[in-house]
Amino acid sequence: MVEFGEILRTIGDFGLFQKILILLLAFPNFLLPIFFSSFLFIDSDPERHCDTAWILAAAPNLTRDDRLNLTLPREDDGSLSRCRMFVPVDWDLDAIRKYGLNATTTCRDGWVYGHTPYQSTIVTDFDLVCERSNMAEVSQTIFMTGMLAGSFVFGPGANSYGRRRTTQIPIVLLLAFSAAAGLAPNFAVYMASQFVVGAALGGYRINSVVLESESGALRSFWSFHSFASTEWIGISRRSLASCMSQLFSCLGQCTMAGLVYVVRDWRKAQYVMAGAQALVFVYIWWIPESARWLLGQGRTAEAKTLIRKVAAINKKEIQEDLLDEVVGEQKVQSGGFKTIFTSAVLVKHLLIISFAWFSLNLGYFCLVLNVGKFGLNIFLAQFLFGISEAPAHLLCIWVLEVLGRKKSLVSTLLMGGLVCLLTLAFPENSAVVVTVLVSVGKFFLNWAGSVAMVYIQELFPTTVRQTAVGLGSLAYRVAGLLSPLINMLAVYHRSVPIIIFSSLAVVSGALVLLLPETGRKELPDSADDAKANGTTTTEKTGSDFNYRKSTKL
Template identity: 55%
Template sequence: MADFGEILETIGDFGLFQKLLLFALCFPNLIVPFQLSSLVFNHADTNHHCNTDWILQVGPNLTKEEQLNLTLPRLPDGSFSPCEMYVPVVWDLSAIREYGLNETTTCTDGWVHNDTIYEATIVTDFDLVCGNTNLFRGAQTIFLAGVLVGAVLFGPFSESFGRKRATQIPMVLMLIFTVVTGLSPNFYVYLASQFIVGVSLGGFRINSIILATEWIGVAQRSYAACLSQVLAALGQVVFLAVVYYIRDWRMDQFIMAGPLAFVVIYIWFIPESARWLLVRGRTTDAKEVIQKAAAINKRTVPDSLVEKVLNEKPIEREGIKILFASRVLRKYFLTITFAWCALNLAYYSLSLNVGKFGLDIFLNQLVFGASEIPVHFLCMWSLETVGRKASLMGALIVGGSLCLLTLAVPQSNYIAIAALATCGRFLMNGAGSVCNVYIQELFPTSIRQTATGLGSTAARAASMLSPVVNMLEIYHFTIPTLVFGSLALASGITAFLLPETRRTELPGSTEEAEGTRQPKMTNPGPGDCEDINTTKL
């Protein structure tokens, strides 16, 4: 679709139409991070112990401290055991005090949660402690599995039914099941609703970026991915403010639903991708939306130019087969997917461990969220200045090295570890923005969504593994960091195999994507001659 670039130049490749569309598609990213951040706060552990109110039947006037001293064993560090209690007896209080209790058992009457930070979390509401401790890790995995399924489902859906529908339907699902999550009567309903929220998140994120990208010219193409990430980072900070003042997880879910309802209302008025319409042979619809875009941008588009593109033979729908049949496209796909998987594993492993860096969980989250805002502006500059390839390699190699460097710092030095982890996460997030831009420029229109969907699916699978990787710390605290840090470093090195795509038109055919036919250059800048030679591998 190189000729579509000519139409974009004529109607305005970043006019009012594109800016309104970009805002409409990026604004939900201010809310979407609430879902991921809620995994950290809604699942927060508590200072719990077994419920031993049985002793109050023989000693109703016991103080809380006396009750715990008589009924709970102590750990070697002197604290009360959170998961064991003394076996209840039918003695009177004086006998219990004189002889003491020695036989222990697991908690038989539930738990008492003494957390002073939160009013309610899923840990306190569903007793996800002791033998059920890993269930909330499972809940994180279920959510991330939903994100993976969303990428799988809405990738082919977007190719068949359009980018527009593939962004609208996920937002409706997210609104409905965010409310259902807040109303969950038990843990299993919570898991099911969170899975569907994950599905909707995975579907929306990838398709909204593609829809915006296909309407924007080459000079501002990175805006769609980077600005959505900026708002996502800002969303983490906004959510932190919400959860700081309202520390009830159910109420936080209902607060999330408010702005989602606003998005669901306006999302039905966004336009379809003209590129997709042309690929599908829907020339009448494509002409209508092109003219609408020109009118909003206060431009006129010559009928001859429109007819030239509309009369062009629709590109063959090659599908997934060509992606793996082409040696060049296969190499690109495997390389960019490896990078996407590695950075997602590192990013989510660090994100879900935000409370374990020794500092206050709210302070850690504030640092993590605020630090991500400038990284995406830096990304936009880097993508257009040094290019896609150097940006991706630099972010992954330096970020992976910083993660590994946390292992060389004494574990008691919380500030240094938090600083290194924040910088590593900072760069992984930036690498994610680069991948979102890069993968769309590597593949032709007919398989762009398929390649992006498959790559996103693999990346979501990696993020789904992050809670499992974090659980490896039970064997040694260094294992999780060694795993995701080494993979990030390796993927940064292998990214050398990718071509540079800066300031080139989106490829419309397999030949253009493979570099056997040079994509059209628009508004070339300094150093673009070098980019042309790099593209032809």
């Protein structure tokens, strides 16, 4: 029986087809970070006072200062209250001046906002201040909860319905609900829209990678992950495709800073995002299915047709007898939760890689969601956050092949955790030093994320690859969900969140030492292949990348 890897090398494992596919699947990675802009770029405590226009009915010619002095109580430090007002009365101005106002209440008619860096944010539009000041963090949690739900719904579902379909549906949801969020008349509608956007984002990112790897392409924290791509690409370029997706994502983070700098109104920014997403909506229907998945489902005729098309695009020829041999002998394979949890080896792999994914994502999002609190200008800090990731993804392409998956993941997790811990050695007002260290720590954690996505796909067989990534992504998304809550612990001391996520990163890095190396090996097609991963290697010889398996002694 001929393995699919040999078929892939015959029709071209990184030809024109794979390059186009990478480009089409990578572009959404450029857009995905921007979906965070509505709750990242806010002034959480803007200058404000209660709207006390009621007094103008009695004295329409009052100056602003007189009006505020008459209608707002003073705080203990002598400043005018930003969250309370005097209870309105039906008196004339002379009576108000003579007797004064004593009874106070919360702001009945909303707030009047002073100078902010933005024209409009969710804080000022929905009055997320005073007793509702924690709602901005709640919106982050709702978004992360949606990403968790999306991973749970769209991840395992790809094994039954295919990589292609579970990648297309999230695109439709992203287009519809990103626009709906911008039109939200109140905070409840905004949160509901953001939940669906988060779910679509989680599903899209998890499914686009396998589509790329099985088909030949991507991966990223914020990226568009499609298994069909992982399952289309050859051994020599699998890490390149995945890391290129991450590169698009970091460029998207830089663009997010530029977009919000130019468009200071969050609703208009939502419409810009929806417009860009419409472009993806147009071409996503032409993304092909994973041939590996089709073969695994017994859909041999579709797989054969698709393989011929790929060969034609790559200007390669494939002998019919070779194609008939791999297709004719391919058995319909079933897999899922049962396949994983009946194998002690696969369970160990899943627990370790999921914990690593959880730890690095917890640290990553704790840093990302605090971008405005490191002392530097938020636009500059976000740009630095994005551009600092570019070397990580470029290095990842080379280092994954030189050091392998295990050493790469161990070293990046340890460095990320230790650098973040180092920020505690400097005072909080050292904005430049802290921002640099945080950017370096985020650099390593993001790098670890690129490695982890490649690694988890190579640890598990085709029959359960999407399920494994779905389960791993649940841990990944739980970390995102917990990150706003972990950041809230800074009210006790700024070091608490840093100690938590940094320590977890270091511990998970040590545990990764228990995993096998998967570099330069064919993707396993069955549970037995995955179990044998630690005892066989695939060596690369010659300039044309011929592969052979050799048993380790």
